[in-house]
Amino acid sequence: MDGDDDAAAASPRAQSSSRYKGVVPQPNARWGAQIYERHARVWLGTVADEAAAARAYDAAALRFRGRGGAMAFLAARPKAEVVDMLRKHTYDDELRQALRSGGGGDHALALVPRVALFEKAVTPSDLHAEKHFPPLDEAAPPVLLAFEDVAGGKVWRFRYSYWSSSQSYVLTRGWSCFVREKGLVAGDTVAFSQAQAAVSSSTDDGEVDVKRRMFIECRKRKRNDGGAGHGDDCCADGGARVVRLFGANIAAAAIGASCMC
DNA sequence: CAATGTGTTGAT
């Protein structure tokens, strides 16, 4: 470690680096924003607020790469994630959504003002998700809901439908993958939230639909056992445990048949 | 003089 305690205050650029992309510390304890395009650096100016600099970069990124389409979409994502999307057959959906919301992905996710929807432990319980998610007619076909992962910005898509057999609303397709990849076990909680401000996007037809961006965040319960007696192995029951989160008792066959993992 | 943004380099 370097003793830049007082140096950080006095010395120019000692303020280490920014956690935001395109944001660089300036000598006077201010922040500069820059973006690279075609081998050249485009200076976006200096501001006092680090977050403001991040927003400046965001705006620029949208301008420079917003209309880039799939190229930008791909460029903005780790190769592993793209491969992942292809394997899950969600590439088209996610690309469409990315293009609609404008931008190839924003790292400043944490800056989006959100309001909490609900939070629930991953355990059998009766959750009334229908009070929070978009209205779903019992007769209507299932819808796809997209949630942006607060940790990383990855988009998780779940099929949201009503099961008349159990008279409950459930998240099915995609949920087991989410649980597995996140390493969730019973006792952990998953928090749902949505952007405070609605986002309106116009479709090709000229229609304008207003949506709220929805977010998902994992909160792992503090673990107390050292790994012995692994009764919580999440793959043991094929993810059925987690689906019960919504009070539904999903059949293994239902997931297995359409499993995207 | 303080603030700014370009030159430049090394890394990913």
Added chain:
DNA sequence: TCAACACATTGG
């Protein structure tokens, strides 16, 4: 493409 660092330039 990116950020770290140095420094020439700007302008009040």
